[in-house]
Amino acid sequence: MKKMAIDDTLKKLTEAYGPSGEEEEVRLLIKEMIGSSADNLYEDRTGNLYAIKNGGSGRVMVSAHMDEIGIIIIDVDKQGFLRLAPLGGISPHLLVGQRLRFKDGSTGTVYHEKLNSWKELDWPKLYLDIGLKGCAPDDCPVKIGDLACLDQPLVKQHNGRLMAKAMDDRAGCAVLIEVIKRLSGDLPHEVCFLFSVQEELGLRGAKTAAYRYDPDYGLAVDVTLVGDTPESPTMAVSLGKGPAVKVRDSSLFCHPQVRKLIIDLADENSIPYQLEVLTRGGTDAGAIHVTREGVPSGAISIPCRYVHSPSEIIDGKDLEMTVLLVEKLVQSCWPQIGGSSLQ
Amino acid sequence: MLKQLSNLDGISGREDLVRSHLLECLKDTPHEITVDSMGNLLVKKGKTISEQLMLSAHMDEVGLTITAIDKKGMLKFCPVGGIDTRILPGLRVRFGADRMPGVIGVKPIHLQKKNEQQKPFDPETLYIDAGFSSEEEACRWANVGDYVAFDVDCISIGTDCYRGKAFDNRAGCMILLKLLLEDNKLNFCAAFTVQEEVGTRGALIAAYNLKPHFALVVETTAAADTPDNEKKVAGTVLGAGPAISIMDRSIMVSPQARGNLVALAEKQSLPFQFRRFTGAGTEGGAIAHSGEGVETAVVSVPCRYIHSPNSIISMWDINNTLNLARAWLEKHQ
């Protein structure tokens, strides 16, 4: 019963429209899903959503980002073809022939001008066709500055695998929502579940949210790459072997005591886990951990194939185990970390 | 006013002359003025809540700095801020506090090898010749770390246009200055910032200090309405009015902030265009993501040949950008 609920949550979330800078639809969906399970629910002016669960002293910020990669329209030509620029780390190669969707539902495909070789493929050579026949600038359903995201439904594969666009990081959001709904009783610390904006543009939402909330500890729940596909970059993380406990990525070194807490809890609760070292890529914890005087932070990652493509694949069991691990984490006492005398 | 501002030398890290000039212009006003440790000039007009509304324009310009003095008395240098090094050969410059003249010499055509002209000069081989005949003589007049500016005088040109250096961003400074000197009843804080060209540095601490609720960055941006650039959808056009930013490398301007500016322009029948280039950073990001976040918009005056010794800008665009900035301030009072 629980499994179907989270799959359903994930389907709604991944299929929603939410490119970096326009996360409104996802935010509304999340608020609806959380319902009255949070003790306090509010937004800030950049669009970050804060879901608070009361607890004892000390504040823990658990973050997942609502935004996904996408594109921004920079020109509408006379015949109605749209020119694009990237929003976040999206590669022009993965867009050719792909379907993109706007906030109003307009859908189109990306194609390229004549190329002499694939090496020439770059943003100026791409355009988006949503079926316009040419329109006056004021009359056009799509304007300069409009954003679009990938358009794919979530599908179930063999072996409990789930494939969708925007697993990065709607999977993380789904985990947080599920944990919020399951929590009952007193928590040792106050927990702020942060649904952040603009992570794909440089961890921007988390930066201001962490400054505002001023947590004592931080935890990011995001996806990470895997090393179990043909000739993949070196990574010791695979699908189906449990959540990955992040050691480091290019945005942070997870605090060793936070990492130890996560691993101890995983061992105590027989939750399988893997260790993750990501050489290129960052997450919200990177912004949180250098806020003000520093915030000891860690991260738990959901192993994911083909990140930043229209078909990101995760393992359903990994997702469940991540929910369990995060749930145990927010129910535990975090160790005293912070300034100490060395005399 | 633009000519005076353009001719002042104020390279990132040494904006003193620009700041002194602005202080001089503001000396008879009742505004509250502070200068912080990096040299940002913050001017508050109106009541105390004025810091909730921030206007920002950077005082610094791109230029060069002396990195070494060689045995022959030639001055080695490197760029400060983003400069296309291909504009350097054959330049006249001035350096140091005394504004001594120098040239970036070039090998005469007569002495060049065949096909040498096909490739740009290697910037590592360039140096400034100030006429010194030895290292000792050079050391008496020049120091490692001296700033070097383009030796250019601003003139009016064409129809209502100007040619000169540093319109990026003295045009922005001029707009802020006019709004401060005008007889309007607006409350706001004008931040004349430093070191934008080396990483929007001054804006970081100015925003932290003011903690505004709303901010508008007044900048200049590249115009690409010249031959062979037609396909470059990303450039702006001279004479089409202020360019409203959608997104740049530092900031995703919120649809709300952007929409506000567009609505204001339309309501007051002001011309405008979009800055469709999504690359290159501005102070927008530094301000928008400081503290708990600030709703920030960016508007720019189109400028041809930006970051070169002789840019071209239209006073018509500057005035319309001024009008749009004023409208923005009025709306947020």
Place this chain on the structure above:
Amino acid sequence: MKDQMLIDIVMDLTSISGISGHESAAVEKAAVYFNRYCDEIKLDRFGNLVALKKADRDAEKKFTLALVAHIDEIGAVVTKIEPGGFLRFAPVGGIDPRVLPGQAVVVHGKSNYDGVIGATAPHLLTEKERNKTVPIDRLFIDTGHSYNYVFDHIKVGDPISLSRKTCYMKEGKMLTGKALDNRAGMSSLILCAAELTGLHHQVDICFIASLQEEVGLRGAITAAYGLNPDLAVAVDVTHGDLSGVDEQHTFRLGQGPVIAVGPNFHPVLSEHLQDIAKEYNISRQVEAIPGNSHTDAWAIQVSREGIPTGLVSIPLRYMHSTVEMVAVADLVSAGRLLAWLASGMKSAFIGRLKGC
């Protein structure tokens, strides 16, 4: 402090591993030294070492001068354990992959394990292979242990340090080894602290050993925010002279510490450092840095409402290799320069820094 004592400190500090993100052992070592000369020592929330030497009791007003040197060094972390017990790794900080094949390393797992970054014997390579650089993710470490042993004792994420014992080259009075970036700077700070015990000073001095500079100035960001000093000087290394590189980018070893000028530094402070060097006959060089100095100074300058910052660098050859080289005289001069800076600092000067 005698030269030999300084040399011993450098040898001691470089004998320990402290790669970015795993600096605790190095921090403990530095703490032992600062404890001798400072009044209070603690770790801040991020883990940076903050050692406070209080102003003379008759000082009129409380000002804080921060002297910052990063304690982390470049290294690597284990990314995967391959069949046969070989370890794949990823760099921590900027490393040229070409210096790695054949390099001795230490893997810090349950215990410390010596190893080597495997280099295929030339006999087995084709001409084409020999002319290409092996990218870091195709290199591997051999500890001589079996897969099972490695699996039980070493984990993904464990830090790896480069192995090299520091050597004192007597004739040239140079030191060579690994991690002189930035244990050289750290040693100068310790010397500075020692020199100050014999001098009066009217400002509180905070010696900071910052973490994770090599991966993004992270320690400096949080230390500056937490301490909020009135001014700060970072001590780091800069490129020493070597053939094949234009002289305008390098500095002579043995010609004194390098004082930086440029947008990253408060002009009054940079000039003051040069004046002190002149006054006390300390040889010095000047470096014009046009933008990002890629040192802790870059982060400190824009903390909160801004902190006037300076930078003193020690010329160092072959940066980010295990054959880094510095001149002992430069370390001593840097430490003395900072001691004179601190002891001569008056509140009037600090006032000049605040409003440009």
